[in-house]
Amino acid sequence: MTLKPTTQPAQRRIRNFQEISLGFSKKQMIDESIRYMDCVEKSCDHGCPLGVDIPGFIRLVREGDNVGALAKIREANDLPAICGRICAAPCEGSFCAKTVDKNSISVRALERYASDHGRPRFTSKKIITPVGKKVAIIGSGPAGLSAAARLAQVGLKVTVFEIMPHLGGILRYGVPEFRLPKNVLDAEIEEIRLLGVDFKTNFSVGQSMKLEQFLGEGYAAVLLTVGKNSVSLLDLPGADLGGVYYAKEILLAANTRFEERFKKNPTPSIGSKVAVIGSGQAALDCSRICLRLGRDVTLIFPETLEDFPVYPDDRDDSREEGLKIEALSKPLSILADSSGRFAAGVQCVRMDFADANGSGKWEIKPVPASEYLVEAQTVIWAGGFKINIAPLAMGPHLKLNESGSIWVDPETAQTSLPHLYGAGDAVANFACVAEAMASGKKAAMSLRKALR
Amino acid sequence: MMFKITNKQILAKDVKRLDVKAPLIASRVEPGQFVMVITTEGGDWIPMPIAEADPMRGQITFIVQESSPATIQLGHLTIGEEIFSIIGPLGQAAAIAKAGVVVCLATGVGTASILPICKALKKAGNKVVGIIGAKSKGSLTLEPQMRIACSRLLIATEDGSYERRGLASEMLKDILAAEVVRLVYAAGSVDMMQTVCHLTRDRAIKTLVQLRPAMSCGMGFCGSCRVRVEGKVVLACVNGPLFDGHSVNFEHYKMRVATSQDDEILTSAHSESDATRSITKFFPGLLGK
Ligand SMILES: Cc1cc2nc3c(=O)[nH]c(=O)nc-3n(C[C@H](O)[C@H](O)[C@H](O)COP(=O)(O)OP(=O)(O)OC[C@H]3O[C@@H](n4cnc5c(N)ncnc54)[C@H](O)[C@@H]3O)c2cc1C
Ligand SMILES: Cc1cc2nc3c(=O)[nH]c(=O)nc-3n(C[C@H](O)[C@H](O)[C@H](O)COP(=O)(O)OP(=O)(O)OC[C@H]3O[C@@H](n4cnc5c(N)ncnc54)[C@H](O)[C@@H]3O)c2cc1C
Ligand code: SF4
Ligand code: SF4
Ligand code: FES
Numbered sequence A: 001m002t003l004k005p006t007t008q009p010a011q012r013r014i015r016n017f018q019e020i021s022l023g024f025s026k027k028q029m030i031d032e033s034i035r036y037m038d039c040v041e042k043s044c045d046h047g048c049p050l051g052v053d054i055p056g057f058i059r060l061v062r063e064g065d066n067v068g069a070l071a072k073i074r075e076a077n078d079l080p081a082i083c084g085r086i087c088a089a090p091c092e093g094s095f096c097a098k099t100v101d102k103n104s105i106s107v108r109a110l111e112r113y114a115s116d117h118g119r120p121r122f123t124s125k126k127i128i129t130p131v132g133k134k135v136a137i138i139g140s141g142p143a144g145l146s147a148a149a150r151l152a153q154v155g156l157k158v159t160v161f162e163i164m165p166h167l168g169g170i171l172r173y174g175v176p177e178f179r180l181p182k183n184v185l186d187a188e189i190e191e192i193r194l195l196g197v198d199f200k201t202n203f204s205v206g207q208s209m210k211l212e213q214f215l216g217e218g219y220a221a222v223l224l225t226v227g228k229n230s231v232s233l234l235d236l237p238g239a240d241l242g243g244v245y246y247a248k249e250i251l252l253a254a255n256t257r258f259e260e261r262f263k264k265n266p267t268p269s270i271g272s273k274v275a276v277i278g279s280g281q282a283a284l285d286c287s288r289i290c291l292r293l294g295r296d297v298t299l300i301f302p303e304t305l306e307d308f309p310v311y312p313d314d315r316d317d318s319r320e321e322g323l324k325i326e327a328l329s330k331p332l333s334i335l336a337d338s339s340g341r342f343a344a345g346v347q348c349v350r351m352d353f354a355d356a357n358g359s360g361k362w363e364i365k366p367v368p369a370s371e372y373l374v375e376a377q378t379v380i381w382a383g384g385f386k387i388n389i390a391p392l393a394m395g396p397h398l399k400l401n402e403s404g405s406i407w408v409d410p411e412t413a414q415t416s417l418p419h420l421y422g423a424g425d426a427v428a429n430f431a432c433v434a435e436a437m438a439s440g441k442k443a444a445m446s447l448r449k450a451l452r
Numbered sequence B: 001m002m003f004k005i006t007n008k009q010i011l012a013k014d015v016k017r018l019d020v021k022a023p024l025i026a027s028r029v030e031p032g033q034f035v036m037v038i039t040t041e042g043g044d045w046i047p048m049p050i051a052e053a054d055p056m057r058g059q060i061t062f063i064v065q066e067s068s069p070a071t072i073q074l075g076h077l078t079i080g081e082e083i084f085s086i087i088g089p090l091g092q093a094a095a096i097a098k099a100g101v102v103v104c105l106a107t108g109v110g111t112a113s114i115l116p117i118c119k120a121l122k123k124a125g126n127k128v129v130g131i132i133g134a135k136s137k138g139s140l141t142l143e144p145q146m147r148i149a150c151s152r153l154l155i156a157t158e159d160g161s162y163e164r165r166g167l168a169s170e171m172l173k174d175i176l177a178a179e180v181v182r183l184v185y186a187a188g189s190v191d192m193m194q195t196v197c198h199l200t201r202d203r204a205i206k207t208l209v210q211l212r213p214a215m216s217c218g219m220g221f222c223g224s225c226r227v228r229v230e231g232k233v234v235l236a237c238v239n240g241p242l243f244d245g246h247s248v249n250f251e252h253y254k255m256r257v258a259t260s261q262d263d264e265i266l267t268s269a270h271s272e273s274d275a276t277r278s279i280t281k282f283f284p285g286l287l288g289k
Helices: A026-037 A054-062 A066-074 A081-086 A097-101 A108-117 A143-150 A182-193 A211-216 A248-258 A259-264 A281-291 A312-320 A431-450 B023-028 B069-075 B112-121 B141-147 B168-178 B188-203 B250-257 B261-270 B275-282 B284-288
Strands: A135-138 A157-161 A198-200 A219-224 A244-246 A273-277 A296-300 A324-326 A330-335 A344-352 A363-375 A379-383 A419-420 B001-010 B017-019 B036-037 B046-050 B052-054 B060-063 B083-092 B101-107 B129-136 B151-158 B181-187 B206-210 B226-229 B232-235 B243-244
Touching: A026 A054, A026 A108, A054 A066, A066 A081, A066 A108, A081 A108, A081 A431, A135 A143, A143 A157, A143 A182, A143 A431, A157 B046, A211 A219, A211 B261, A219 A431, A244 A248, A248 A281, A248 A379, A259 B069, A273 A281, A273 A344, A281 A312, A281 A379, A281 B232, A296 A330, A296 B083, A312 B261, A330 A363, A344 A379, A419 A431, A419 B069, B017 B069, B023 B052, B023 B060, B023 B083, B023 B206, B046 B060, B046 B069, B046 B112, B046 B206, B052 B112, B060 B069, B060 B112, B101 B168, B112 B129, B112 B206, B129 B141, B129 B206, B141 B151, B151 B168, B168 B181, B168 B188, B181 B188, B226 B243, B226 B250
Parallel strands: A135 A157, A135 A219, A157 A198, A219 A419, A244 A379, A273 A296, A273 A379, A296 A324, B101 B129, B101 B181, B129 B151, B181 B206
Antiparallel strands: A330 A344, A344 A363, B001 B017, B017 B060, B036 B046, B036 B083, B052 B060, B206 B243, B226 B232
């Protein structure tokens, strides 16, 4: 398995929201960097969407120069301590020869180690010659933050507008504290602030200000990084019963309410038995939040366990925490209690590979007569993140993709409206922080050229 | 960015008026819109309409009915204290146009939502008949402001302690008989709004109702405010909160107002006078458990 960090023991960590992984020892990291140096193919060199110089920074870790290693990572990655903790790490991806025997190099672990131990003693405000042009970035998630850093570094005057009271997007309001502590996020944002980036919170673009007003107020360009700001509605029978919540309602509550109050009586209130429907990081995070509320939690998804798209450690850690996983299982409907108003359970059907029409094409199909009930007073639908551009009031001429996300020119990241650019989850489905950041960086590079 | 309380008044039992410094919101908000209020960091998020906005002084006004821990905390703030965060303006503004005679009904905290709409309708040249339903004279709020905002104001108290005894919806019947009513707005309890829609549907009078489902974010992120209108499920915070009353599925809406058992107890206590009937009708299961 990829290198395992020391973690809070399962019994203790399911009673608090503190960070699970306590990081890696110096010895573990030096051994891992040596193991990497002996690796011949080096195919993981170009596995990082941000273009982090993986052999470069690992060599510096090996030489014990963490400050140098972090500086090397920062050349390509503006949120190293965050990626080092939660990046889906395509760099450790399936193409690695070592994953066959399950011990590919833990590039993410090395990145976290360098980020945690390589902070220069004192960070001074960078001296950058201003270029005088103003750029507005809408949304302070990883895509927006990364673009802001890249634009500020060349002297552009960047202002990031954020609707929420704090910055970070899903990094703050989606990913739970036990996977990404807020103080780690705040420290990385402070680094970007030092580049001269200005942040405005509680500012809802589309209501507080419209696109043409930005251009009217002297912004040379606007970059839309609003992420998936809406939900596609669950159309299972019983989907609107009381006690049926969507992931972001639970994630928002867990990430904004005081931990003690949230554990005593969470708003929205959560029953003793919880069923979470959906596959991916959001489904796992909602499940682990409910486990920490002492609830009995079952996670239901139609794929196989191996295809469950999350970082392997997260899946294994959550099973250690007592999560019941119903893989190859598809929800059919949500049943009501005797009052007919509140959820009582999820009717599911087992799924399995079947070569239905004998064509040799094995697909996942429902197993006949295999329906069963998962009892639950609370059902959390952890899918259906989508973008809704209506609240942004960008007018009717903004071209969209089939899926409703914002169309952008693949080369220049420009939308169909002049001076308006787009990046991150708002333009495509990046289930990975590094890919969302890379998308923001690409838009920034295109903007730098356009505004020279 | 904090939002300072500049003035405070106690309007009725558990009902406070708060004036808050919020220049950007004051200059942008339109009638029918609301904001999300987070009184202190770590506390609950409360959707709250803006009863009055003064762009000159950069000030907005809330009418807070203290009925949940969050609204009690907000209502107890004093002049000079600051609210941690106010997000908005949110939601779609009311479409204000000249229509002729317009009736605007409100019960409970709905008065705070209907006041700015009445003002805008009157300014647009409509004859605005306001009807407020309250349990008693003591729980009546914003009467003076509503008198100024409406061409004519009728008040119904359930215990008859002030002006007419009865329900706001009953007074609507008299107005519909006496005037050629073009448009009706209703904000407040589910029963009142449902009764109003029943009355106006037969007469094909366009009716806008303000839905107040449970709202956890107010920005379209979380899906908690889903309501069924014209057979389609939509988000009340982004597509509303005002909807065409005749297309609203009220049975579905009742499920969405209190999405958990404890909200249920609180909500029913605030619906219009026939609250006792609705308690037994709504959740025999709860009582039976
Ligand atoms: C629960 C969850 C867990 C995840 N975990 C992981 C993980 O472990 N590893 C991984 O690699 N990826 C993970 N992802 C995916 C990754 O987080 C996202 O792909 C990434 O956050 C997208 O970044 P973004 O900047 O495009 O959008 P976001 O992070 O969504 O940021 C968009 C920002 O725009 C703001 N905004 C929206 N509308 C407006 C407006 N009108 N005005 C002003 N501001 C506005 C929002 O408030 C938000 O702050 C996770 C996603 C979710 C939902
Ligand atoms: C568009 C809109 C306008 C509103 N206008 C006002 C207002 O002017 N003044 C005011 O004090 N309150 C207003 N509210 C409701 C406010 O969010 C508080 O829930 C409410 O004030 C509680 O007092 P109540 O007597 O109205 O309780 P009810 O509205 O009868 O509800 C009782 C309980 O149900 C829950 N609940 C009901 N509505 C909501 C909601 N929308 N979001 C979350 N939980 C809810 C709460 O726990 C609340 O305590 C509004 C809500 C919306 C969505
Ligand atoms: S760790 Fe895997 S991808 Fe990287 S060099 Fe070694 S075998 Fe190749
Ligand atoms: S940012 Fe992600 S993909 Fe890039 S090196 Fe770090 S963990 Fe790997
Ligand atoms: S309140 Fe969250 S989507 Fe409407």
